[in-house]
Amino acid sequence: MADTSVHPTDQPGAQQPLPGLPRHRTCPFDPAPEYARLREDAPVSRIAFPGGGSGWLVTRYEDVRAMLADPRFSSRVGLTAPHVRPNPATLPEVPLPGALLRLDEPEHARYRRPVMRAFTVKRVQQLRPRIQQIVEERLDAMERAGGPVDLVAELALPVTSLVICELLGVSYDDRGTFQGLAGRILAVDASPEQSQQARQALGSFMAELVAAKRRTPGDDLISTLVAQADADPDGPLDDVALTVLGSLLLIAGHETTANMIALGTLTLLHHPDQLAALRGDPALADRAVEELLRYLTIIQFGLTRVATEDLTLGGQGIRAGEIVVASLPSANRDPGLGIDDPDRLDVTRGPSAHVAFGYGPHQCLGQQLARAELQTTLTSLFARFPGLRPAVSLDEAAFRDDMLIYGLHRLPVTW
């Protein structure tokens, strides 16, 4: 694709200004109501981008899944997020090796396969006792401090950061650095320069770590990948790929799950019947987590792809080069998902084929780890503090409307 302009159908004479991506929530636990109307009236609709240009918004479950599984939609847009950021909607430079979120097949699989082994159902099962221990230690600390405490700073972020640090072999003392960088990379109104700077800083941090692990290997994933790379100099992993992969795992591995922990907690506190059901039967933990993932769908602005050829999706023609947004929150509230009353939170429902972790070859690599952390943390938290309650009203809670990943900036709780 030589032409990187992505707004070929902005006709000068178009009368109606195009709407942007629906972002206005009327309830903090629900997506913007506009999505329900779009699913009915205009399931593949044209939207304007804040930095100029326009693209397509896909809101139905069936179309979202079809799109994310279709190799004619390229991932090359990655996290540039032109549908919410005021960046000009131009495609980024050629993706770096190892940048899973931006690569297409067959290259993508070459980098995904070497890391898949660390995130299998079995491997994550083996991590559970250690996750439980980490959670209990944080709950002890909360209990000693006494309420109110900020659940994000004292439980959610420490648990997910400690788990991914131990898995990768990153020192937990560096959490200030990488948590801060994650915040800058994921902020919606970060300028291209700011997010580029944060990305570079994270890259240097990870490059140093890769070098350190080569000198002194440990029992961790980065060391394993370095050893694998050195044993196979013709293989896909070079130092750039190792650095990029490590950075992705570190950021994706702590921010998302931490936000699900905090938002999931607040959601249950505001649905006392659901919390009571979970408390009455801890065996519901896996169903409850699956339902919270679906109901809250924290990848709130969906996933972007670019069409590589002219094609049709949901009856709508799309031209090569156009950017298309798959709304995961909308798809997960679509009756087309095949569950009763998708707008109702019901922790007793059986597993659904929700798309909270995406769909297709990029579907979340760390999903088993996320499930284990969520199940352990939520169950232990509500068991430890039977009187847990928010220490602020919903109006005062700091929801992350301004971040690519929804959740809470802070959640003061007491018990």
Added chain:
Amino acid sequence: MRITLDQDRCCGAGTCVLTAPDVFDQDDDGIAVLLDAQPPAHLAAAVRDAAARCPAAAIRMEAE
């Protein structure tokens, strides 16, 4: 029922193992493997769920 699994498509996130652990497992590399290509009828619902949830559409079921 007979099941086929296309390992070349598998992206290894393990949903099938969670959904139908008697029928699917993952090898050390994370690629799904079939434990039972002709599972008993009482597992049909679980296998159908696994096929529906598989992000790579790698699982096929055929009635016999």
